[in-house]
Amino acid sequence: ETGVTQSPTHLIKTRGQQVTLRCSSQSGHNTVSWYQQALGQGPQFIFQYYREEENGRGNFPPRFSGLQFPNYSSELNVNALELDDSALYLCASTHWRINSPLHFGAGTRLSVL
Amino acid sequence: ILNVEQSPQSLHVQEGDSTNFTCSFPSSNFYALHWYRWETAKSPEALFVMTLNGDEKKKGRISATLNTKEGYSYLYIKGSQPEDSATYLCAFGSINNDMRFGAGTRLTVKP
Numbered sequence: 001e002t003g004v005t006q007s008p009t010h011l012i013k014t015r016g017q018q019v020t021l022r023c024s025s026q027s028g029h030n031t032v033s034w035y036q037q038a039l040g041q042g043p044q045f046i047f048q049y050y051r052e053e054e055n056g057r058g059n060f061p062p063r064f065s066g067l068q069f070p071n072y073s074s075e076l077n078v079n080a081l082e083l084d085d086s087a088l089y090l091c092a093s094t095h096w097r098i099n100s101p102l103h104f105g106a107g108t109r110l111s112v113l
Numbered sequence: 114i115l116n117v118e119q120s121p122q123s124l125h126v127q128e129g130d131s132t133n134f135t136c137s138f139p140s141s142n143f144y145a146l147h148w149y150r151w152e153t154a155k156s157p158e159a160l161f162v163m164t165l166n167g168d169e170k171k172k173g174r175i176s177a178t179l180n181t182k183e184g185y186s187y188l189y190i191k192g193s194q195p196e197d198s199a200t201y202l203c204a205f206g207s208i209n210n211d212m213r214f215g216a217g218t219r220l221t222v223k224p
Binding site: 004033035040041042043044045048055056057058090099100101102103104105106107 | 214
């Protein structure tokens with residue numbers, strides 16, 4: 001069983017640029033969610049995708065967008081990067097069942113200069 | 114409570130001590146309550162997912178309880194070991210398909 005993989009592991013961008021982070025879900029999982037974790041805080045929910053449709057969103061502006069592909073891999077896109085976007089971005093996949101846990105990737109560390 | 118709150122923020126115990134953490138969450142729109150263990154340089158790992166009021170789950174020396182009416186969950190570790198050192202996160206899943214995490218409790222177990 002292949003786990004959740006994220007790429008890249010680290011990324012440095014400058015303010016105003018755009019970034020795409022990628023996530024490959026665990027085999028058999030049809031739901032993916034993305035989280036932003038800033039220093040000293042818990043992961044903050046960005047959004048969730050189920051069968052290629054966004055079906056849940058946290059309190060993040062529209063410049064945070066995503067895609068889920070037919071093979072259930074996923075992308076997180078962030079436009080017009082701001083310094084406060086510097087964080088660890090976690091992807092998690094699960095199967096759409098009430099008692100299914102999240103399976104997390106190792107994260108992408110984004111630094112915005 | 115609108116957000117998920119965890120206490121204490123950090124905890125230092127001796128090997129062999131038993132300990133417990135608290136997670137407080139909104140008592141409305143409840144769907145599920147998750148507990149995760151996050152070791153340094155690793156990915157968060159699921160411990161429990163609880164959905165029903167009064168649920169109790171156990172995995173080895175770790176157990177958890179759930180009270181959805183008053184909006185709290187307890188995580189217990191019996192006979193802490195150094196390998197239990199990690200950050201323990203709880204997450205509230207709502208019926209609106211969002212997942213709210215607490216800031217975590219950082220546990221350090223000294224040999």
